[in-house]
Amino acid sequence: MSTTTLDRKPESQTRLTVIDCDIHPTLRGGLDNLVPYLETRWHEHLRIYGPLMHQAMAKTLSYPRMQPGLARIDAWPPEGGAPGSSLSFMRRQHLDPNGVEFGMLQPLGPGPMQRNHDFGAAVCRAFNEWQLQEWTGEDNRLRGAVVIIPDDVEAAVAEIERVGANRQLAQIAFPPRTADPPGSKRYWPIYEAAAAYDLPIGMHVSGFNGHTLTGGGWPSFYIEDHFSNVQVMQAVVTSFVLDGVFERFPGLKVVLIEGGLGWIPALTWRLDKHWARMRGEVPQVKRPPSEYIKENIWFTTQPIEEPENPRDLLHLIDWIGWDRLLFSTDYPHWDFDDPKYVFKVRLTEAQKSQLFRGNARAVYSRLG
């Protein structure tokens, strides 16, 4: 049985400061809140026709979530609105008490998944203006993400060029479930633009591409839906590496957000083994896959693995690399990791400094 209570004293609330690499700002009452940022043509489209994704149900996720609003039950703002929609409550409940030095925003909107690409691109633009106006412009600890619709590559690149120089935006939000695996050549113009602006590709679990969530078909339960995120992230890593994206764009940084950690060493070992035997099929991969993974890809910690023996986490991080992990909370979502409790084992000051702050500074060039 997994026992995951603390094996040490909690971190002092006053001492620990963190760079939180996964915070979700949310529209207060749904897409209607984007109206001030939508062109009239798309505002009217929203009003008359509405959104449509690659699934039957336009207004729900692929599987109903565990808790309303996907959120901690205590995260509903007292003044009303969805969890994550009130900056003042977010400050009071999370940013201030948890010592958040910088918070990386991940707005999870439907823009990137629209089947009407022009409408999706308009929603993405509106999300970017909304972040700048109502979040990063209001609290200088926050950094936004350039929301794009990857399957309309032309629109995605245009949006990066439109707002990519704004230093309040620190990465590009690219959902890991796109029409093709993300290493596919059709997406390379996006990586070229990302590298040109020194913007990491932040892949937060999300997206609806019409394919089944797992390699084995459609799951029955949310617990399976939740676990399928691990499979998607493995597909993302293999695609980026084997298609040669990091050979073409050696400076490209990819951050995998909320996809778990335990699978990384296993995938790396297996990819290296197969590469030694089948390298000739993918000659663009000039070095063992593990080398690209350790140079170009980072991983956020939440929801952290909680092994039966908490010390096993130290072995896991040894295998992945202490420089690869970025602390994240996922506030205000239900599976939030509290910085004072997230690591059940004692870390050295140097390790804490790396995981809570240092690695994020190495990835994101727009902090401070």
Add this chain to the structure above:
Amino acid sequence: MAKHVVAAAAEVIPGDVKIVTVNGREIGLFNVGGAYFALLNRCPHAGASLCHGQVMGLAMSDDPGTYRIDRPGGMIRCPWHGWEFDIRTGQSWVDPEKIRVPRFAVAREAGGDIVQGPYLAETFPVMVEDDYLVVEM
């Protein structure tokens, strides 16, 4: 150990929780089938305010395809990660031997007895004709 009058008994109803502060510690008061229980308002897993979660039963299955609810109204489910705890014992469902929420003894006392008795920290008027919950801490 001192006795604290913490709430009127009628305020603590089945399926709900009333949160009070005793000696600076938040505790949740519960009514399970007419019996009263008190738990510390702090989840041992990751520190959430446990008693802000949902009061529920325990969904169980003896065999795939069969379902029943055990301990109806007898479990509290953490508002963050959904860990389930038995309100009567404070024990965690996933690891009852090792993980437990601190609990406190609660007694239901008649107002008439309290007015005369050795009780502490009354923050509200006690009526002779009503019943009250008394926590020992």
